Amino acid sequence: MTRKAEATALLVVAMLLVLWEGAVHLLRLPTYVLPPPSLIFSTFVRDFSLLLYHASLTLVEVALGLGMGAIVGVGVAVLAYYVRPIGRALIPFLVGSQVIPVFAVAPLFVLWFGFGIWPKVAVAALLVFFPVAVNFLDGLRSQGPELVEFFQALGTREARIFRMVRAPAALPFFFSGLRVGATLALVGATVGEWVGASRGLGYLMIQANARLRLDRVFAAVLALTLLGLGLFWTVSAGERLFSRRRR
Amino acid sequence: MSPLLELNRVHFGFSTPQGFLPVLEDFSLAVEKGEWASVVGPSGCGKTTFLKVSSGLLPPQAGTVLVEGGSPRGRVAYMPQGESLLPWRTALGNIMAAREAEGPVDSETKRQAWALLSDFGLARFAQSLPHELSGGMRQRIALLRTFFARRNLLLLDEPLGALDALTRAELQEWLLRVWQNLSKTVVLVTHDVEEAVLLSDRIFVLTPRPARVAMSVLVPMPRPRERSGSAVQALRAQALWALASAKNYDEKS
Ligand SMILES: Nc1ncnc2c1ncn2[C@@H]1O[C@H](COP(=O)(O)OP(=O)(O)OP(=O)(O)O)[C@@H](O)[C@H]1O
Numbered sequence: 027m028t029r030k031a032e033a034t035a036l037l038v039v040a041m042l043l044v045l046w047e048g049a050v051h052l053l054r055l056p057t058y059v060l061p062p063p064s065l066i067f068s069t070f071v072r073d074f075s076l077l078l079y080h081a082s083l084t085l086v087e088v089a090l091g092l093g094m095g096a097i098v099g100v101g102v103a104v105l106a107y108y109v110r111p112i113g114r115a116l117i118p119f120l121v122g123s124q125v126i127p128v129f130a131v132a133p134l135f136v137l138w139f140g141f142g143i144w145p146k147v148a149v150a151a152l153l154v155f156f157p158v159a160v161n162f163l164d165g166l167r168s169q170g171p172e173l174v175e176f177f178q179a180l181g182t183r184e185a186r187i188f189r190m191v192r193a194p195a196a197l198p199f200f201f202s203g204l205r206v207g208a209t210l211a212l213v214g215a216t217v218g219e220w221v222g223a224s225r226g227l228g229y230l231m232i233q234a235n236a237r238l239r240l241d242r243v244f245a246a247v248l249a250l251t252l253l254g255l256g257l258f259w260t261v262s263a264g265e266r267l268f269s270r271r272r273r
Numbered sequence: 274m275s276p277l278l279e280l281n282r283v284h285f286g287f288s289t290p291q292g293f294l295p296v297l298e299d300f301s302l303a304v305e306k307g308e309w310a311s312v313v314g315p316s317g318c319g320k321t322t323f324l325k326v327s328s329g330l331l332p333p334q335a336g337t338v339l340v341e342g343g344s345p346r347g348r349v350a351y352m353p354q355g356e357s358l359l360p361w362r363t364a365l366g367n368i369m370a371a372r373e374a375e376g377p378v379d380s381e382t383k384r385q386a387w388a389l390l391s392d393f394g395l396a397r398f399a400q401s402l403p404h405e406l407s408g409g410m411r412q413r414i415a416l417l418r419t420f421f422a423r424r425n426l427l428l429l430d431e432p433l434g435a436l437d438a439l440t441r442a443e444l445q446e447w448l449l450r451v452w453q454n455l456s457k458t459v460v461l462v463t464h465d466v467e468e469a470v471l472l473s474d475r476i477f478v479l480t481p482r483p484a485r486v487a488m489s490v491l492v493p494m495p496r497p498r499e500r501s502g503s504a505v506q507a508l509r510a511q512a513l514w515a516l517a518s519a520k521n522y523d524e525k526s
Pocket residue numbers: 287288289294296314315316317318319320321322323354464482
């Protein structure tokens with residue numbers, strides 16, 4: 027983004043916040059219906075250490091979910107790429123795994139994995155692996171044959187061709203899947219925490235909601251947003267690092 | 274001595290939704306070690322298919338393909354038609370890929386790749402990525418990569434086909450110099466008859482699809498050859514005539 031575009035974006039955000047603030051005061055909305063941004067910010071600052079305490083666990087769950095989802099996603103894509111019948115057979119399961127509402131699977135995962143971080147990690151991974159698998163498979167399938175034919179004629183083994191040619195060529199696709207996955211992982215972990223947890227931003231939101239502390243709910247949303255942005259940028263930085271490395 | 278590349282009554286065709294499409298029919302030719310052979314033929318006749326069969330990428334449906342007396346698989350360096358460099362690797366990295374294809378490489382390989390680039394005037398592009406180079410430079414890198422593979426037989430699929438006339442003439446001279454320095458056997462597919470006459474020892478003229486060798490023309494003049502020289506022009510006319518009569522081959526027989 028250019029300087030000018032950034033300035034414009036900031037201005038738009040500021041205007042929306044002012045509108046929101048004005049509307050809350052004009053319509054005399056009680057804070058348990060919609061808190062004004064000024065209150066959200068001051069709650070965010072006052073509750074900062076509390077938010078940090080809960081956000082740190084959510085971040086761990088998200089990072090683990092993202093990592094595991096990415097590994098499973100790549101594995102599924104490679105399997106589907108090399109063994110076409112398996113790829114076909116997997117489609118209903120892949121789609122099925124994504125149409126089940128997260129709220130329906132989260133309690134199941136709690137049942138299977140207990141009340142610790144693992145059910146949250148599992149929900150996050152479940153949401154992450156799909157975009158990674160679909161994008162990476164697309165990346166593998168969309169390559170023209172010219173890149174690999176040179177190596178095939180030399181008699182290079184397929185495992186080596188995959189490492190030297192196919193995987194690096196599909197790397198940008200992998201990362202766009204991972205970027206989508208990063209935000210989904212946050213949703214997954216938070217929903218996991220709603221179902222059963224004693225710590226985490228999702229848990230904090232549920233608690234605050236029950237006490238009609240909407241300002242705190244929104245402060246948690248703000249924390250989630252910042253986490254999401256941080257993850258998004260981290261994945262992008264990772265992509266830049268890797269695309270430089272593969273040379 | 275047996276030829277380096279030998280195709281004997283090879284048949285090959287594609288199964289398409291419209292039915293079987295014969296591309297090579299009763300296709301035979303032989304290329305001797307150290308020779309530069311060119312293959313010319315009308316567009317779409319099956320030149321690329323011939324190279325893929327010769328490199329073992331496509332198995333013949335009948336007949337035999339022999340490279341150095343054995344199966345072609347893994348024995349040839351094949352340069353595909355079009356862009357085939359790895360876009361994320363530098364020129365140097367792409368050259369080295371020809372050796373990495375067979376296992377881990379050491380710093381000696383890197384030194385050799387460097388030397389190859391600088392011997393043929395490309396040292397200052399060593400660290401450039403393909404998209405930063407002109408089309409002519411990219412083809413030079415791709416050609417050097419093919420030469421850098423440890424193979425005696427190189428199969429080149431229209432390496433200069435997409436270049437403008439000036440760049441192409443420049444690259445023809447350059448490629449000849451590379452070949453003369455590196456003692457390899459070359460099979461060059463081209464649609465440019467003049468290019469074939471300028472560069473090769475022998476020209477195979479193909480019929481339209483399904484392709485077979487209609488005629489083999491020997492080019493006896495010493496290199497480098499004068500583009501506008503009378504011997505070159507005479508052979509060019511002969512090859513063009515062979516190409517034209519190969520086109521009518523079906524109608525006559
Ligand atoms: N994978 C494929 N499946 C079906 N038909 C194919 C396939 N590849 C090539 N063909 C057809 O086989 C014929 C020969 O193709 P080939 O690429 O060998 O021709 P060519 O002489 O190299 O053409 P060009 O001059 O355009 O490079 C063409 O009619 C082409 O359409």
